Amino acid sequence: xxxxxxxxxxxxxxxxxxxxxxxxxxxxxxxxxxxxxxxxxxxxxxxxxxxxxxxxxxxxxxxxxxxxxxxxxxxxxxxxxxxxxxxxxxxxxxxxxxxxxxxxxxxxxxxxxxxxxxxxxxxxxxxxxxxxxxxxxxxxxxxxxxxxxxxxxxxxxxxxxxxxxxxxxxxxxxxxxxxxxxxxxxxxxxxxxxxxxxxxxxxxxxxxxxxxxxxxxxxxxxxxxxxxxxxxxxxxxxxxxxxxxxxxxxxxxxxxxxxxxxxxxxxxxxxxxxxxxxxxxxxxxxxxxxxxxxxxxxxxxxxxxxxxxxxxxxxxxxxxxxxxxxxxxxxxxxxxxxxxxxxxxxxxxxxxxxxxxxxxxxxxxxxxxxxxxxxxxxxxxxxxxxxxxxxxxxxxxxxxxxxxxxxxxxxxxxxxxxxxxxxxxxxxxxxxxxxxxxxxxxxxxxxxxxxxxxxxxxxxxxxxxxxxxxxxxxxxxxxxxxxxxxxxxxxxxxxxxxxxx
Numbered sequence: 127x128x129x130x131x132x133x134x135x136x137x138x139x140x141x142x143x144x145x146x147x148x149x150x151x152x153x154x155x156x157x158x159x160x161x162x163x164x165x166x167x168x169x170x171x172x173x174x175x176x177x178x179x180x181x182x183x184x185x186x187x188x189x190x191x192x193x194x195x196x197x198x199x200x201x202x203x204x205x206x207x208x209x210x211x212x213x214x215x216x217x218x219x220x221x222x223x224x225x226x227x228x229x230x231x232x233x234x235x236x237x238x239x240x241x242x243x244x245x246x247x248x249x250x251x252x253x254x255x256x257x258x259x260x261x262x263x264x265x266x267x268x269x270x271x272x273x274x275x276x277x278x279x280x281x282x283x284x285x286x287x288x289x290x291x292x293x294x295x296x297x298x299x300x301x302x303x304x305x306x307x308x309x310x311x312x313x314x315x316x317x318x319x320x321x322x323x324x325x326x327x328x329x330x331x332x333x334x335x336x337x338x339x340x341x342x343x344x345x346x347x348x349x350x351x352x353x354x355x356x357x358x359x360x361x362x363x364x365x366x367x368x369x370x371x372x373x374x375x376x377x378x379x380x381x382x383x384x385x386x387x388x389x390x391x392x393x394x395x396x397x398x399x400x401x402x403x404x405x406x407x408x409x410x411x412x413x414x415x416x417x418x419x420x421x422x423x424x425x426x427x428x429x430x431x432x433x434x435x436x437x438x439x440x441x442x443x444x445x446x447x448x449x450x451x452x453x454x455x456x457x458x459x460x461x462x463x464x465x466x467x468x469x470x471x472x473x474x475x476x477x478x479x480x481x482x483x484x485x486x487x488x489x490x491x492x493x494x495x496x497x498x499x500x501x502x503x504x505x506x507x508x509x510x511x512x513x514x515x516x517x518x519x520x521x522x523x524x525x526x527x528x529x530x531x532x533x534x535x536x537x538x539x540x541x542x543x544x545x546x547x548x549x550x551x552x553x554x555x556x557x558x559x560x561x562x563x564x565x566x567x568x569x570x571x572x573x574x575x576x577x578x579x580x581x582x583x584x585x586x587x588x589x590x591x592x593x594x595x596x597x598x599x600x601x602x603x604x605x606x607x608x609x610x611x612x613x614x615x616x617x618x619x620x621x622x623x624x625x626x627x
Contacts, residue, residue, distance in 0.1 A: 155299040162291050162298070163237035170292055171242055178244065178289035181257050186286070187213055187264040190279060194268070200420075200434045204322070205271035208315070209279075212267030216259045216311035220304070229253075230300070238294035248295055255296045255304035258287040262308030270312060270321045336415045336619050337391050338446030342366025344391030345417060345443060348382050350401045351375045355421030358436050359396060362419060365440035369394070380404055387412040392443070392621070398422015399467055403599040406618055407464055410453065415619040417443055424600060427466045430539050431622045442621040450616035451542040454526035456598065458590075459606030465526055465598035469611060471587070472508050472521035472552075472594065476500075511588040512551070520552040524585055524611050545615045546581045585611040 167174070180186045187209065194206040230253035235243060250256075261283035269276025287305055290296040296304075339345050345366060349359050352375035363371060370390075374382040379401065387393050387408050394417035395405035402418055409416040419439050420428035431449075433439050442448065454465040507518035525548035529537040587609045596605040 151299070155297045158298045159233055159291060160237050163239075163294065167292070171239070174285065174289035174292045175242060175244060177285055178257065178293050178295065181261065181286045184213055184217065184260050184264075186282075187260060190264070190282070194275065200429075201272050201322075202275060205268040205275050208271050208312075208319075208321070209264040209267040211319075212263040212308070212312035212315050213260050215315055216263035216308040217256065219307060219311060220254060220256045220259050230297075233294055233297055235294045242293050244293050244295060252296055253300045253303060254307055255287070255290050255300040257290050258296070258301045258304030259308035259311070261286040262305040263311045264308075266309045266312035267315065270316055332624075333448050333450050333619055336446050336448035336621065339366075339369075339392060339443050342369030342440070342443060345369040345394050346386040346390035346392075347371045347394030347396060347417065347419070348379070348386050348405065349373045350379055350395075350397030350421065352397075355396060355419075358419060358421055361436040362396075362440065365436055366443060369443075380408075383408045387414055390414060392417055394419065396421040398600065399424050399426055400600040402427050403464065403466055403601065406453065406466055410464070410614075410618055415448055415621060417621045426468075427599075430467075430542065431620060433622060438623050439621065442623045445624075447624045448619050448621045449542065451618050451620050452527055452545060453614040453617045454524065454547065454598075454611065455614055456596070456609065456611045458596075458609045460604050461606075463598055463601075463603075464614075467526055467599050469524045469526075469596070469598045470521055471510075471523075471590075471596045471605060471609065472519055476595070508591050508594050510590045510594075516589060522585075522587065523550040523552075524548065525550075526613070528581060543616050545613060546583060547585055547611060547613060549580050549582060549585055551579075583613055 177186075191206040191210045194202045194209075197203075229251045232248065232252045235247075265276060265279045265283040268279050287301050290301050291298050337344065342365075345368075347362065347366075347369055349355070349371060351373050359371065359373075362369070370386075372382055372386055379397075383393070383395070383405050391414075393405060393409045393412070393414045395402055396419040397405075398420075399422065401422060405418075406416060408414075417439060418428045418431065418433060419436060420433065428434070431451075433442070451466075454469055456463055456465070456469055507520050509516060510519055510522075511517075512519065512522070525539070527539045527542055527544050528546055528548045529539055531537045588607070590605055590607050590609060592607070594605045595602055596609070
């Protein structure tokens with residue numbers, strides 16, 4: 127037979143890991159454990175057992191999370207929440223699967239000096255290390271939100287993991303397996319709830335007709351002191367020392383903004399969404415770029431821009447980095463206005479008011495139910511003509527640009543200049559109470575059978591019932607019998623950093 131016609135000889139299969147490899151790994155694990163038991167780390171006998179004890183039931187990590195959240199930084203709060211959530215997922219995995227799948231006994235304590243041993247020895251199986259899983263999960267979760275904070279927490283996590291071997295509670299292999307499971311839990315959670323760097327960068331298109339203001343020269347920042355953000359304002363003074371900062375509140379805000387606009391190259395504002403809405407109206411009329419520093423209870427517009435901290439804003443202002451964004455606009459016989467985030471008509475303002483009144487006492491989801499029940503007792507669907515048909519409506523909701531979800535995160539905008547209104551309607555037809563309750567639980571920006579959803583550039587309603595309230599960016603006013611909602615495409619220039627830290 128010709129050589130080229132001969133069938134190829136099968137290659138021998140690679141040997142599968144067998145009992146011999148398993149025994150060698152166990153022997154190596156034991157040798158490393160005994161080596162660690164013979165070593166003396168300066169200060170380790172006094173510090174590591176206490177550190178190991180402090181991490182029981184995640185107490186140490188809850189304390190670290192509390193310290194991070196107390197700092198007031200949105201990034202730090204996100205890191206704390208993600209760290210605790212990752213820890214919870216890792217603990218649940220370890221306790222339900224890990225400890226039951228491999229029933230490995232704890233190490234013999236003979237090589238471990240008495241001074242190092244824990245006062246209360248654990249009675250569960252050794253594989254994997256729950257302390258190491260919690261430490262790795264918390265630290266990985268924090269790092270995924272903030273590399274700087276993760277670098278601060280990592281030495282503490284390493285020390286907790288090392289303490290489990292140093293005190294004789296675990297073999298080194300148990301610690302490594304626990305750390306791997308903990309880190310995996312944090313990444314699995316990120317698949318469900320994306321981190322900030324995974325979210326699409328909003329704010330397009332970039333514009334080059336906005337001035338760069340080194341040191342903040344030419345920026346007049348109006349601060350709504352009623353919003354309560356003195357720490358951010360103090361930080362901004364240090365970052366932009368040449369910026370003029372004007373503090374005001376309440377009824378003096380519109381006049382302060384108008385006065386600031388007469389002498390500014392760029393108008394700045396620090397406050398919540400309602401304050402930013404007022405400033406945007408002034409900036410539009412004066413043809414000025416807007417600089418937004420979040421400083422209120424709700425800061426959706428600033429956060430969608432990617433501005434959370436004074437440092438985010440200062441980088442953009444000094445570099446002259448800005449984007450053109452859409453502005454929503456409504457007109458009725460009772461008045462007109464603009465909105466940067468959302469507009470709604472009907473019972474939504476009352477739902478929000480009642481939900482906020484109860485959420486601090488009973489929690490957000492249950493507060494939604496209570497608010498819906500209140501509205502059902504005191505209100506009924508409004509009557510209006512939509513698309514030529516008169517029908518009962520619980521609410522009409524329009525977002526300035528399209529809102530989308532990623533995973534389990536709240537809906538947000540990936541493009542602030544798409545030229546569209548994101549319209550959601552809850553009809554008050556059959557079973558109106560069920561419709562309202564289900565829509566309130568799902569949220570106005572959800573996609574559910576109880577929301578009619580459409581994207582359009584113009585929305586018009588006629589024959590609206592007298593006294594119907596409308597809400598925009600947190601403000602509420604009465605609506606006239608006719609209403610038109612449309613867009614001003616790329617009408618406003620707003621500073622934002624090109625890259626997010």
